[in-house]
Amino acid sequence: MKRPPHNTPAADLSCEVCGRMPEPPKARLTVANVAVMLPIELLVHALVVETRLPYVAKVLVLTLTATVLVIWVAEPSAARILRSWLHAPALRHRRQLAAAPSLWRARTLLADQPGSLQRMTRALARLDANILGLHVHPAPAGVLDEFVLAVPGEVGERELLAALHDGGGSRPHVWPTTSLAMADGQTKALSLAARIAAAPDELPLAVAELLHAQIVPPQDAGSPADDGTRLKIPTAWQGPITFSRPGEPFTPAESARAHRLAELAETLSHRPAGSSS
Structure with a gap:
């Protein structure tokens, strides 16, 4: 089967491997x-x-002729001439998917002066x-603004x-994200703080869950990356813990929340067993 030409919207539905169109309704x-x-x-x-x-010959001629014309003419012509109409539901669904909003996280450094955020919005x-x-977030050269954006x-x-x-x-960065970016970080941090209060040794796993990060083994920790994708938290009883x-x-x-959880775990780890104060 020949690959349909890519000069119509319906042609975009054809398979990139075999060139076939999807089955219409x-x-x-x-x-x-x-x-x-x-x-x-x-x-x-x-x-x-x-x-x-004769009557029988007419029936045979009609049957054979109609069958051949349907197979060789009608069906290919219908698929070619009415292609856009046949695949209209799939095309409509594709347009809806293309127009559906996607979620992004964006971060950029702005001057700490009136009107900066307004120009950005x-x-x-x-x-x-x-x-x-x-x-x-306050920054040495201004303010670091972090957005969660829904865009077409x-x-x-x-x-x-x-x-x-x-x-x-300046220094803008963007990353695709999901609806989890809208979760209440403060509430989640409080829930994990309660978990650490019950078991301070859960600190690494709790911070990794809070930040959606991975725990870096001590032998691979090294120095934190310059791009800010590594975070090192010092602890007195476990040594520094690095997340990536x-x-x-x-x-x-996020760094402040992780350090506060570490302080909580360290305070609880030095409290005598059975102490309630």
């Missing part, structure tokens, strides 16, 4: 075949009925980006980086 395929076969059937019947052939609004979450499906990393730059941001989250640097707020 049965109802649409039936309607398309009837629409193409009916004129052929009427023409063949009109031609054969007027002949002087205007730049993001030009992409139809919806700001679902915002955290502002066709907007990608390049467009987001350009918008952050146009909004006055490739592709997604830790925020100052």
Whole structure:
């Protein structure tokens, strides 16, 4: 089967490997075949009925001729001429998926002055980006703003980086994320703090769960990465614990929560057994 030309929207549905189109809905395929076969059937019947052939011969000629025309003409013509209509539901579904919003985390450094955030929100609004979450962290050269954004499906990393730059941001970074980014980090931290209060040795696992990070073995810890994707927490009874989250640097707020959990675990580890105060 020849690969359909890529000059129509329906052609984009063809398989990249075999070139075949997906199976259209049965109802649409039936309607398309009837629409193409009916004129052929009427023409063949009109031609054969007027002949002087015996009745049985007419039936055989009509049957064979109609069958051959349906197989070789009608069905291929219906698939080719009515392709867009046959695959309209799949095309509509694809357009809906393409327009569906995707979630991104974005981080950029802004000047600590009035109007900076307003310029940034205007730049993001030009992409139809919806700001679902915002955290502002003090930084030596200004403020580090972290956004959770819902953007149209066709907007990608390049467009987001350009918008952050146009909004006055410097050193912008963006990462695809999920709805978990909207979880209440403070509530989760309190739940893990209760877990550490019951068992201080659970600190590494609790911090890894809090930050969605991996625990780095001591022999592989080394020095923290310059891109902020490694976080080292000092502890007096276990030594430094290093966490890694490739592709997604830790925020100052996440670092502060992890260090506070470490302080809690260290305080509880030095408390005499059975003490309630």
